[in-house]
Amino acid sequence: MTGMTSSARPLLNRRLAEFGTTIFAEMSALALSTGSINLGQGFPDTDGPEEVREAAVRALRDGRGNQYPPGPGVPELRTAIAAHQEHHYGLSWDPDTEVLVTAGATEAIAAALLALVEPGDEVVALEPYYDSYAACIAMAGGTRVPVTLRPDDGRFRLDLDELRAAVTDRTRLLLINTPHNPTGTVLTREELTAVAELAVERDLLVVTDEVYEHLVFDEAEHLPLATFPGMRERTVTIGSAGKTFSFTGWKVGWITAAPGLVSAVRSAKQFLTYVSSGPFQYAVAEALALPESYFTAFREDMRAKRDLLATGLKDAGFEVFRTAGTYFITTDIRPLGETDGFAFCRALPERAGVVAIPNAVFYDHREAGAPFVRFAFCKRTEVLEEAAQRLKTLAG
Numbered sequence: 001m002t003g004m005t006s007s008a009r010p011l012l013n014r015r016l017a018e019f020g021t022t023i024f025a026e027m028s029a030l031a032l033s034t035g036s037i038n039l040g041q042g043f044p045d046t047d048g049p050e051e052v053r054e055a056a057v058r059a060l061r062d063g064r065g066n067q068y069p070p071g072p073g074v075p076e077l078r079t080a081i082a083a084h085q086e087h088h089y090g091l092s093w094d095p096d097t098e099v100l101v102t103a104g105a106t107e108a109i110a111a112a113l114l115a116l117v118e119p120g121d122e123v124v125a126l127e128p129y130y131d132s133y134a135a136c137i138a139m140a141g142g143t144r145v146p147v148t149l150r151p152d153d154g155r156f157r158l159d160l161d162e163l164r165a166a167v168t169d170r171t172r173l174l175l176i177n178t179p180h181n182p183t184g185t186v187l188t189r190e191e192l193t194a195v196a197e198l199a200v201e202r203d204l205l206v207v208t209d210e211v212y213e214h215l216v217f218d219e220a221e222h223l224p225l226a227t228f229p230g231m232r233e234r235t236v237t238i239g240s241a242g243k244t245f246s247f248t249g250w251k252v253g254w255i256t257a258a259p260g261l262v263s264a265v266r267s268a269k270q271f272l273t274y275v276s277s278g279p280f281q282y283a284v285a286e287a288l289a290l291p292e293s294y295f296t297a298f299r300e301d302m303r304a305k306r307d308l309l310a311t312g313l314k315d316a317g318f319e320v321f322r323t324a325g326t327y328f329i330t331t332d333i334r335p336l337g338e339t340d341g342f343a344f345c346r347a348l349p350e351r352a353g354v355v356a357i358p359n360a361v362f363y364d365h366r367e368a369g370a371p372f373v374r375f376a377f378c379k380r381t382e383v384l385e386e387a388a389q390r391l392k393t394l395a396g
Helices: 024-035 048-062 075-089 104-114 131-139 162-167 190-199 239-247 259-269 280-288 292-318 341-352 381-394
Strands: 099-102 124-125 143-148 150-152 155-156 171-178 203-207 236-238 253-256 328-332 373-376
Touching: 024 131, 024 203, 024 341, 048 280, 075 253, 075 280, 099 104, 099 259, 104 171, 104 203, 104 236, 104 253, 104 259, 104 292, 131 171, 143 162, 162 190, 171 190, 190 203, 190 328, 203 381, 253 259, 253 381, 292 328, 292 381, 341 373, 341 381
Parallel strands: 124 143, 124 171, 171 203, 203 236
Antiparallel strands: 099 253, 150 155, 236 253, 328 373
């Protein structure tokens, strides 16, 4: 019959067969159907700076970016990205050859892995990991090799011996994320030094996802991996406007890397979106030039929200791990007499009117993440206060 397909062959190719609808779609739908507070997906519930939003409106009205922008990104944004990296980290990048604008960080990850990984190459990634990592490695034909961050003294830590043991002759690339989603860990100077030394010793490429670079708290410090000896020429650093300026829907991300790496990534990126976010690129260029007071106030506001939600979660009976960066808190549900994060999160909307994400979705080794649940605190203070009040029902 016309239009029918053979039942002998699945429609979805085998590389993506393990990936279905994301947990975020399921939990967001559950939040809507139950009227629950959604602390699952990591997006703010308020817009970013008014002057940045107005810059986008001005670009639209002035006809800047309403047609295809340049493939590498508009010059104003590439220059602003380079200036931002120089100002904050002392990293000097050529806006014309060492900066590439992407459709958010997710496209940057996909383009980097598609460009740099050959079928059969191994990619070592820190587990638990953002779910697109696994899908992008699969699309590139690579083999993911997880190195698990494990709870230790109130935070999740990288076992450097385990990392070194994971590297084989087939390893092509290390995929690093700091500040780390979902655990809230910020890798220390000692840990990053070891990563850099391993990459240089084994001649590995590194893709480092640093989208939460401005969301580090307390004594933690964000140290770009590209600043370490021998790393500038082998590292693709990924950044994003969405997390720093609270305009996640604009989908403006970027990479900075040596010219050969940028050229390689651009070769893949041009066949994904080609270009995107034209007017928003001009607005993000202005955002990156905001005074230091903006970044400080943004960080302090998020720190206060972290503390508010962390206190509420502790009062509800969770074990709460220390969040040094990002806008996520990871908790352990075992003190509540629970062990299955999936079952717990699917029942939580009816029990307490709150939605969270089971960390097991971020693991290859699902059992390692089974008792952990992630909450997002990038919400208005009154929303977090209400969520904390609702969660108290779990404590009886």
